[in-house]
Amino acid sequence: MPIIKQTDIPFLPLRGMLVFPKMVLHIDVGRERSMAALEQSLLEDSKVFLGSQRDIAVEKPERExxxxxxxxxxxKQTVKLPNGTMRVLIEGIGRARLEALHEGTGYDTVDIEVLDEEEEKDLEQEALMRTLLEQFKKYSKLSKKVTAETFESVSDITEAGRLADMVAANLPLKVAGKQEVLEILDVNERLEWLISRLLNEQEVLGLEKKINERVKEAMERTQKEFYLREQMKAIQTELGDSDGKGGEVAELREQILEADMPNHIMSVALRELDRYERLPAAAAESGVIRSYIDWLLVLPWTDATEDRLDINRAERILDRDHTGLESVKERVLEYLAVRQMTKSLRGPILCLSGPPGVGKTSLARSIAESLGRKFVRISLGGVRDESEIRGHRRTYVGAMPGRIIQGMKKAGTINPVFLLDEIDKMSNDFRGDPSSAMLEVLDPEQNHDFSDHYIEEPYDLSNVLFIATANDLGSIPGPLRDRMEIITIAGYTELEKQEIARNHLYPKQLEEHGLTKSQLRITDEAILHIIRFYTREAGVRSLERQFASIARKAVKRIVSGKNKRVTVNPKTVEEMLGKPKFRYGMAERENQIGVATGLAYTTVGGDTLQIEVALSEGKGKLILTGKLGDVMKESAQTALSYVRSHAGELGIDPAFIDETDIHIHVPEGAVPKDGPSAGITIATALVSALTKKPVRREVGMTGEITLRGRVLPIGGLKEKTLSAHRAGLTTLIIPADNERDIDDIPDSVREDLTFHLVHSAAEVLAHALKEA
Incomplete structure (x- = not known):
């Protein structure tokens, strides 16, 4: 390729464009130095060098x-335009390499090397030209930018270099791409580059066509749906239903879009709404879908209350609402403290265990108030269907969510205090095991995506503070019990009951019966008299009923005009409540032979049991009555075997084994009784009956006995001790291994009792029997 050098050629810099050789086109020029260069070229030989800028923002380009x-x-031609610019008709001559740029006074000049192309046609170049034209033809059919006239003019070109430049000029290339073509000096290489580019452009245009077809189809479908909806509205209007289903659907759609729900839930709701819109109003499934959408809208998905983590305020609320229960209140305050420190602790699963009437439910309500959270309570008593917890599948008639989701709807927030009342009363049958369903609810590792059969989408329960209540932990399955932190509420002492009655029960009954303190006055002595002679319970529910009975009688007297005010004291209690129901004081009025007082633990708290032994002539037969359970029957047999094997040591004639029938009875025969802790009581009553030594009437005892006479530890010592204190006992015999449990007993009770810690039955007998 011959090279011709030329110097001092006027220079015209181009921004955002490029001119190929043999091209003729108009250019608008606005820069003063560029217009001066054009004018100078006209004064000489009309030659000008066109060079493209790398950056169009540069006003006065340098060499780089x-x-x-x-x-x-x-x-070829220049025309001055009214706006001060110049329009020039220009024709490309050939490629040139920029050697130097000279800055003149009015315009710039350049030194260049003109690169003259030599056409040497061969078979390869001929094939490349044909291929290029064939691909350009295919491209022109796909592209709307290349007219048939343009293709005809290009196909008439016989020079390979010029053909390549003309094809490049008609391709949608950016300046950098066209510059790349301009810089390819080898003609065959230039042809190959353009063929490759044309193939790529055809593929892009094919994809664009498919995309446009899909968009067009979607638009047509949308327009069709709009048209059909308008037709439906018109039909509904003709039928007298001005709003129709369309108005309802539009309203529901707006509610869904405005609801603060997660994106995946919103997509489910919108999908179901589309199904609802397509179904006839009379279709059975239409009502099912509508109910489902309503549930998705009313459930809280993100709304939460802000926790009030003020420990002092929480302590004041708990003390105000509850007397005693120090260990429970301490645990709640610990939870608040940790929550305040970490800001991210998941709610623990607390289980308040204790007899009825001790304030488990009201304590949960106070916890909610102290936290500033919403409170929701559901009762699980008698629940035996798994769908009560997990909900019904929507295929069933009358399907609805489970109680957990219903409770969340009632709360309206994602972090309420949720009370699962009477969790020990759940049972199972052929419809499933609800306690197994509760495992997912109460497991912090699983309940962040709780699955309800009705809702079907995962629901987050991890922010809920679950509190369960139970009377009998023994009836709760092990896996479920393992997920809860058990807090035992044993019951109230006599002093605590007085405080509760004075500060809570009495004012509450006054308010419920429309009385004032001046109209009904109950003295502290009367309160204590009611506690001792009219109630015998661990809680205060029965005590509250006695106060309600007094209030009703007072209202009757005031309304009838008999009294303007009523005062209740120990002397007038019997007039209001009738004869005393219980005997306060010693379990027995005098020491008895063959009768021992045992301590029992029941689902309603602690209680005392009188175990009686009667001997009669016979053949060594053992009779057990009193509706005893298997464990208690075995304890009686163990106690008898101990007495038989130690008869000599105990001063008992061994012949009684074959000559005496033994009848062991536990009064209140209609009440079921079971457990191993009556072992030492039965043994004591047996020895008393056989040795004719009376049992001390002020002594109560509890403990399991072995064949060797060892005394094993028992549970529920606090509850049993409170029952002994209520019954008026002053001395308790307990297993030595239960010494650690004495600290749980209130100080006011411990001060009135004497504890004997024993290891063997011999020590029990030494403390319990009175020498004849």
Whole structure:
């Protein structure tokens, strides 16, 4: 390729465009130095060098701002425009390499090397030209930018270099792409580059066509749906239903979009709404879908109350609402303290265990108030269907969510205090095991995506503070019990009951019966008299009923005009409540032979049991009555075997084994009784009956006995001790291993009792029997 050098050629820099050789086109020029260069070229030989800028923002380009290869062109015509710019008709002559740029006084000049192309046609070049034309033809059919006339003019070109330049000029290439073509000096290489580019452009245009077809189809479908909806509205209007289902659907759609629910839940709701819209109003499934959408809308998905983590305030609320229960209140305050420190502790699963009437439910309500959370209570008593917890599947008639989701709807927030009342009363049958369903609810590792059969979408329960209540932990399955932190509420002492009655029960009954303190006055002595002679319970529910009975009688007297005010004291209690129901004081009025007082633990708290032994002539037969359970029967047999094997040591004639029938009875025969802790009581009553030594009437005892006479530890010592204190006992015999449990007993009770810690039955007998 011959090279011709030229110097001092006027220079016209181009921004955002490029001129190929043999091209003729108009260019608008606005820069003063560029217009001066054009005018100078007309004064000489009309030659001008066209070089493209790398950056169009540069106003006065330097050498490094320009590409190396440009186009030598001839100025054919110039026209001054009214706006001060110049329009020039220009024709490209050939490629040229920029050697130097000179800055003149009015315009710039360049030194260039003109690169003259030599056409040497061969078979390869001929094949490349044909391929290029064939691909350009295919491209022109796909592209709307290349007209048939343009293709015809290009196909008439016989020079390979010019053909390549003309094809490149008609491709949608950016300046950098066209510059790349301009800089390819080898003609065959230029042809190959363009063929490759044309193939790529055809593929892009094919994809664009498919995309446009899909968009067009979607638009047509949307327009069709809009048209059909408008037709439906018109039909509904003709039928007299001005709003129709369309108005309802539009309202529901707006509610869904405005609801603060997760994106995946919103997509489910919108999908179901589309199904609802397509179904006839009379279709059975239409009502099911509508109910489902309503549930998705009313459930709280993100709304939460802000926790009030003020420990002092919480302590004041708990003390105000509850007397005693120090260990429970301490645990709640510990939870608040940790929550305040970490800001991220998940709610623990607390289980308040204790007899009825000790304030388990009201304590949970106070916890909610102290936290500033919403409170929700559901009762699980008698629940035996798994769907009560997990909900019914929507295929069933009358399907609805389970009680957990219903409770969350009632709360309206994602972090309420949720009370699962009477969790020990759940049972199972052929409809499933609800306690197994509760495992997912109460497991912090699983309940962040709790699955309800009705809702079907995962629901987050991890922010809920669950509190369960139970009377009997023994009836709760092991896996479920393992997920809960058990807090035992044994019951109230006599002093605590007085405080509760004075500060809570009495004012409450006054308010419920429309009385004032001046109209009904109950003295402290009367309160104590009611506690001792009219109630015998661990809680205060029965005590509250006695106060309600007094209030009703007082209202009757005031309304009838008999009294303007009523005062209740120990002397008038019997007039209001009738004869005393219980005997306060010693379990027995005098020491008895063959009768021992045992301590029992029941689902309603502690209680005392009188175990009686009667001897009669016979053949060594053992009779057990009193509706005893298997464990208690075995304890009686163990106690008898101990007495038989130690008869000599105990001063008992061994012949009684074959000559005496033994009848062991536990009064209140209609009440079921079971457990091993009556072992030493039965043994004591047996020895008393056989030795004719009376049992001390002030002594109560509890403990399991072995064949060797060892005394094993028992449970529920606090509850049993409180019952002994209520019954008026002053001395308790307990297993030595239960010494650690004495600290749980209130100080006011411990001060009135004497504890004997024993290891063997011999020690029990030494403390319990009175020498004849």
């Amino acid at each position: 701002d320009l590409y190396d290869i440009g186009t030598l062109a001839e100025v």
